[in-house]
Amino acid sequence: MKIYVAETSSVAGDIFGEKLYQERARRALPILVRQALSGKPITYEGLAWELGMPNPRDLNWVLGSVGHSLDELSRKSGWKKRAPPHIQSLVINKGTQMPGPGFDSFLAGRDVDYGELDRQQKRLYLNGYWADVFAYPYWRELLSEFDLVMSEDDRSQVIAKAKMRKRRRVVAMVAEKALSTKPSRI
Template sequence: MKTSIVGKYDLLEGNKLYQARARVALPYLVKQAEARQTIYYSDLAKILEMPNPRNLNYVLGVIGNAMKELSLSIDIKIPPIQCIAISKRTNLPGDGISWFIDIADYSTRSPSQQKEFLDAMLAEIYLFPYWREVLNVLGLDPIHIDLQEDLHKATKIRSGGESESHRKFKEFVSKNPLVLGLKDSLPEGILEHVLPSADVIDVLFIDQSLKIGVEVKSIISTPEDILRGIFQCVKYKHLIEAKQIVDNELPNSRIILALEGRLPEKFIIAKNLLGIEVIDNILMS
């Protein structure tokens, strides 16, 4: 693969901050593509240590231009991987993506039409088999995570009964959906909701057809217990939606890991790859 054309867009050698950030961001987007997961702008901005996610448009624009020019130079269509980054509010990429896709008037289409287009683009991105080769051509290293020690510790956790700290935090969250960014008008969350597998999720909010499950970890939770919570959320999402399916409902759920403390930095990539929403540093008032 040739890189000369890509170089003119300064992905490889540009010394501006947004260009350097693009070189950091692309391997993360590739990792998300391999995991078949989107990533919120806010989460990507946090990885890149950007205080304002709105400035990602420059970063993603550099990546988009590089992918277009690399496609031309090797005569292989490279999907617009920047589509993986989406807004938490709309679950869609920003209008700037219209410069990089072959869909007329994308920005004027309805949200439902844009979602259909996004799903089609994501399928192309997830199935593209040469992302590692793209990184190699650009001289960028793939992302590798190693949580084996933490995972081993997580498997050794045994329940010793509910702590007072966990109980208080759980009850606080159930009565205060606003701390999770949910509507204040929601009914109080159901505590200790039992799923058909006999697993128990700490809090369940019901917003019409949407079920919002919340696993909570109080201030005394260890890092390995927080990692365990991430995996619990993966399980709960599948269980809640399985129940919806057999109840003749459309699967429609959202799962949140609510932390009274801070999410350890070493788990940020893992939670993004697994598609788990984490809200941390929640203050009980």
């Protein structure tokens, strides 16, 4: 049976299982909390890279699991006064700067049918939604509820890795240029 991206929200389990996507979801949630606290989205490619995933398209199950877990937590009696917004909305396509179609179903039952909005309307709605994600005061408590921690080293490790990748690209470009340059005649 083939499951389409938009359907993963209804079939992905919560983050507590032993499947690979659930383990990755447990690693992804602290990264998403870091992004929410910094007020910035992250691309699918960026999140996949931080998780060590070769293909960002495989994030649909990971993000579906995160969303499913947030839904379950919001139904839990006694969980804060406000249900957590879907933090996985911060994961965006590099080109469109919007979440993929798998996110649409997490907004089902709201006052607006997000899936039916045109691109400009989605952008406006998403900006408001992100404001809620960025302002949500319980992200750290949510991580504790899930027995997850946000490592303060994450930002410095990401920066160090990015600098290392940049150095490697520069070295590769210099080497490529040196190899492609024809020897000069004397």
